Amino acid sequence: MKKTLSMFVVMTLVFTFAFGFNAFAAEPAPKDGNIPDASAAEKVLQPSEEVISTLTKAAPEMDLSKLKQHQVKTSANLESPATDLAAQDELIAAARSISAAEATYTYADNISATAATYTYTGYIEREGSSAYLYPYYVEPGNILQVQLDSPASAQLDYDLYLYEFDMATGELNPNPIDYSIYGTYMNKYGNVTKTLAENVGTKNATSGQKAYLIEVHGAVGGSINEPFYLTVSTSSTYDAYETDENAFHAYPLTVATGGSTLASRSINSEVDQDWYTITVPESRNYDTMHIDLDQASVGRGYKAELYGALSNNRMVLIPSDNGNVSLGTGTYYLRVYTTNTYSDTNYSLHLQPVLRADKVIITGYNSQGGPNDYPGYAYGRHYRITGNSFTVNGVVSTSDGYAVANAEVEVTWVNDYWSEGSGNRVRSGKVMTDSNGQFSLTLSLPPSTGSISQFLPGAISFTHYYDLCGVAAQVTSRPSAITTDVVYHFAYSIYEG
Numbered sequence: 001m002k003k004t005l006s007m008f009v010v011m012t013l014v015f016t017f018a019f020g021f022n023a024f025a026a027e028p029a030p031k032d033g034n035i036p037d038a039s040a041a042e043k044v045l046q047p048s049e050e051v052i053s054t055l056t057k058a059a060p061e062m063d064l065s066k067l068k069q070h071q072v073k074t075s076a077n078l079e080s081p082a083t084d085l086a087a088q089d090e091l092i093a094a095a096r097s098i099s100a101a102e103a104t105y106t107y108a109d110n111i112s113a114t115a116a117t118y119t120y121t122g123y124i125e126r127e128g129s130s131a132y133l134y135p136y137y138v139e140p141g142n143i144l145q146v147q148l149d150s151p152a153s154a155q156l157d158y159d160l161y162l163y164e165f166d167m168a169t170g171e172l173n174p175n176p177i178d179y180s181i182y183g184t185y186m187n188k189y190g191n192v193t194k195t196l197a198e199n200v201g202t203k204n205a206t207s208g209q210k211a212y213l214i215e216v217h218g219a220v221g222g223s224i225n226e227p228f229y230l231t232v233s234t235s236s237t238y239d240a241y242e243t244d245e246n247a248f249h250a251y252p253l254t255v256a257t258g259g260s261t262l263a264s265r266s267i268n269s270e271v272d273q274d275w276y277t278i279t280v281p282e283s284r285n286y287d288t289m290h291i292d293l294d295q296a297s298v299g300r301g302y303k304a305e306l307y308g309a310l311s312n313n314r315m316v317l318i319p320s321d322n323g324n325v326s327l328g329t330g331t332y333y334l335r336v337y338t339t340n341t342y343s344d345t346n347y348s349l350h351l352q353p354v355l356r357a358d359k360v361i362i363t364g365y366n367s368q369g370g371p372n373d374y375p376g377y378a379y380g381r382h383y384r385i386t387g388n389s390f391t392v393n394g395v396v397s398t399s400d401g402y403a404v405a406n407a408e409v410e411v412t413w414v415n416d417y418w419s420e421g422s423g424n425r426v427r428s429g430k431v432m433t434d435s436n437g438q439f440s441l442t443l444s445l446p447p448s449t450g451s452i453s454q455f456l457p458g459a460i461s462f463t464h465y466y467d468l469c470g471v472a473a474q475v476t477s478r479p480s481a482i483t484t485d486v487v488y489h490f491a492y493s494i495y496e497g
Helices: 007-015 065-069 295-300
Strands: 050-052 097-106 112-124 130-138 143-149 157-164 178-180 187-189 192-194 198-203 210-220 223-235 251-253 260-267 274-280 286-293 302-309 315-317 324-326 330-338 343-355 359-366 383-385 389-397 408-414 426-432 438-444 452-456 462-475 482-495
Touching: 112 130, 112 210, 130 143, 130 223, 143 157, 143 210, 157 198, 178 198, 187 315, 210 223, 260 274, 260 330, 286 295, 286 302, 295 302, 295 343, 359 462, 359 482, 389 408, 389 462, 408 438, 426 438
Parallel strands: 050 260, 251 274, 383 482
Antiparallel strands: 097 112, 112 223, 130 210, 143 198, 143 223, 157 178, 157 210, 187 192, 260 343, 274 330, 286 324, 286 343, 302 315, 302 330, 359 389, 389 438, 408 426, 408 462, 452 462, 462 482
16 A cells, blocks of 8 residues: 555545545455445335326415404395495495406417406595495306405505395395405515405306305505405306315315326416415425426416415415425415416416435446446455446435435545646536436546555465545535445556466
């Protein structure tokens, strides 16, 4: 041996991790030809995908204290004209504009969607007061969807309630059949900063026409200068899971390790909102979720957005980076809606956990001497590189053993017997794991210095000259996901008789 071994120091400097091995734990050379267990193929689980075929609503986890405290004040009756309410709170003005009156959108796939949609305007003049729109009639089998766009002010908090009339007596049922009671939180949507819209909806499941009352309530503040806008839509075509217009009626989604896809929903009007909940457990093997919609739906203006809920149901938009959102432990709310057109064609919503690369394993090597060259030199049984081409194979997985695809791995080889100024001391390269979490990288190495000699006695004796080298494979985005190994780099042998 020509110099003192300093592999531990070199590997610490290059990889910033402790690299250790029992340098003088000599082992006899294997007689059965088997490679060491450490180099055997690592078994990992392949994440399974899932198609979400059914949805079932669950009790909302949102704060319902506002709902319990609220009581409708109007004595509206179908027999009483709206003008009789002049002494009470404000009535919403007649239609300010018609955003789409019986609008029909037709697409290349010959699928069309029709919804009657009107926009109204109104004001809440003082805190605690309300504005009403009634009666709003819906035909049998149709659905009613309503959206409230509040003034863009952090000092105002408006809520939306939906009530139905008893068609036999004309009396208003004072208990809301739907409600949207978010707190105000100013999110940025493109170049616009505003709070999340309030949405409600219902289906007329009776055999006759049905009347409804819509209430906009000033929970906090009021303004005679800043209007709100109320968009009301009715439609006869919709998917089987309507209505779920707000987070209070969200459908829970369970996301499979390999991703989940939902393709049984559609956006049937310009104010249709589809809501889902995602619960992220503490025991998760991911910190990021990729959420996307099919390209045809994106082309129509559909968006999928994730929200977190703060106190008072303040909905905070989670930033997205090309569809990737960072998640911690807890419950999140996913909204699908349109910013442009809509269609009866179902959208495809895909949720893909970006699995956390917690573990990287070197599964084998190859060089001119083949993959099974593991001599028992004085430093133990390790792979022996022959020639100047060295291939490292491995796999990346989560802590619970699931293969991690598309993870970048950096493989580094170090030979401390070359001086730092030689340019031959380190070789490295990067490679992405495939869909099975596997990687393979070939490095072009300098010659071995042959700094270590070992006499091998026998019927024919030889002295082998080689270097003791270090190998590391590390996930570049997670420095803690790293593995190291020792390999020999063979130089030459001399016949000793």
